[in-house]
Amino acid sequence: MKVFIDILTPKQCMLFAKLSERLRKDGHQVTEVTRAYREVNQLLKIKGIPAKVVGKHGGASLQDKLEASAQRTFKLASLLGELQPDVAVSFASPETSRVAFGLGLPHICLNDSPHSEAVARLTAPLATLLLTPKFIPKTAWIRFGIQPNRIIQYNALDPWAWLKDFKPDKKVLNQLGLNASKPIVVFRAEESFASYLLGKAPETTVWTSLLESLLKSNCDFQAVIIPRYDAQIAQLTERFENRAIICKSAIDAPSLLAYSSVFVGAGGTMTAEAALLGIPTFSCYPGKPSLIEKYLVKKQLVIREPQWRALEAKVLKTLRNIDSATKTQAARAKELTDSFEDPIEAVMKAIKKAS
Numbered sequence: 001m002k003v004f005i006d007i008l009t010p011k012q013c014m015l016f017a018k019l020s021e022r023l024r025k026d027g028h029q030v031t032e033v034t035r036a037y038r039e040v041n042q043l044l045k046i047k048g049i050p051a052k053v054v055g056k057h058g059g060a061s062l063q064d065k066l067e068a069s070a071q072r073t074f075k076l077a078s079l080l081g082e083l084q085p086d087v088a089v090s091f092a093s094p095e096t097s098r099v100a101f102g103l104g105l106p107h108i109c110l111n112d113s114p115h116s117e118a119v120a121r122l123t124a125p126l127a128t129l130l131l132t133p134k135f136i137p138k139t140a141w142i143r144f145g146i147q148p149n150r151i152i153q154y155n156a157l158d159p160w161a162w163l164k165d166f167k168p169d170k171k172v173l174n175q176l177g178l179n180a181s182k183p184i185v186v187f188r189a190e191e192s193f194a195s196y197l198l199g200k201a202p203e204t205t206v207w208t209s210l211l212e213s214l215l216k217s218n219c220d221f222q223a224v225i226i227p228r229y230d231a232q233i234a235q236l237t238e239r240f241e242n243r244a245i246i247c248k249s250a251i252d253a254p255s256l257l258a259y260s261s262v263f264v265g266a267g268g269t270m271t272a273e274a275a276l277l278g279i280p281t282f283s284c285y286p287g288k289p290s291l292i293e294k295y296l297v298k299k300q301l302v303i304r305e306p307q308w309r310a311l312e313a314k315v316l317k318t319l320r321n322i323d324s325a326t327k328t329q330a331a332r333a334k335e336l337t338d339s340f341e342d343p344i345e346a347v348m349k350a351i352k353k354a355s
Contacts, residue, residue: 003023007032011268013047013049019161019344023351026348031083032051033051035055035057036053036055039250046250054072073099077099080105087354088107088108107128108347108354109130111130114140115287117144127146127150130150131152133156135291156342163337176245177245178245184262187207187224190286191228206311208239210264210284214312221319222245223240233246254273264282264284265282267286267293281296282311285304285306
């Protein structure tokens, strides 16, 4: 079987690296593509995934997003017409959704983000099968125009696909110049260019105010910032250079998280990764909490705090009681993940069903 996979984000790189490995192991021919997008392209190189770059990330404006998507759709139509795959797989790629539909190609669409309404509207109705975590109700997707019998739910969060057999690599500590015996607090910048946050993310974010205050306190820790975009790197370097370690290229994020004491996220996959790895995890996501965040908060794996002063008090309390906090978090994470299934198995079954 010939399988086409579109990889658009760092999370998708992690997820589809596992899927590609499984598909090739089972004797299938796999073609991966991506788009010009700094963090993804660097991570693909680290993972050794030979993805062809087709088109580019649309940036921060709706006009640029529309034009980039239209150009990429045209290029993908030509590429898939040549490749003639048996099935396409994407994580809610608007371009792959449109091209697969237009060419009559089965499309397995994964998505765990119904809060990203623009993307859901462009992908869910056209999907042959939509795969989503079980805790996200089918009604969250049906409103976008997909029939319930085309929705497949699995009992897991997507990061479990690459965390279930994960072993951390200490090389990341040397790479960043970190001391394993000293607390490490990791900060992940917000997805400021995402369609669902355009015009909603404040210039002065909760986590940057938190970090500024923590650095002025008597708390002895190492701060690591993981930006998403070049513009964020420039801004954060100007503000925190020589006071925090700023990751200017893609790193082995799961390994860094595994050796961290506390994680502070502004939304996104790393929040779920840290929580499932048993790391005390805080969220200051600037928008309304997603269903994933609500789920993790309910399971007491994430503490959501949108006010930086209150967040600072909670982070400091955790650092002062880090052994106890980590033990409690690890126990809760294990209790939850012991019931998880492998998302890759669900995708493999869907591919077989649709092709």
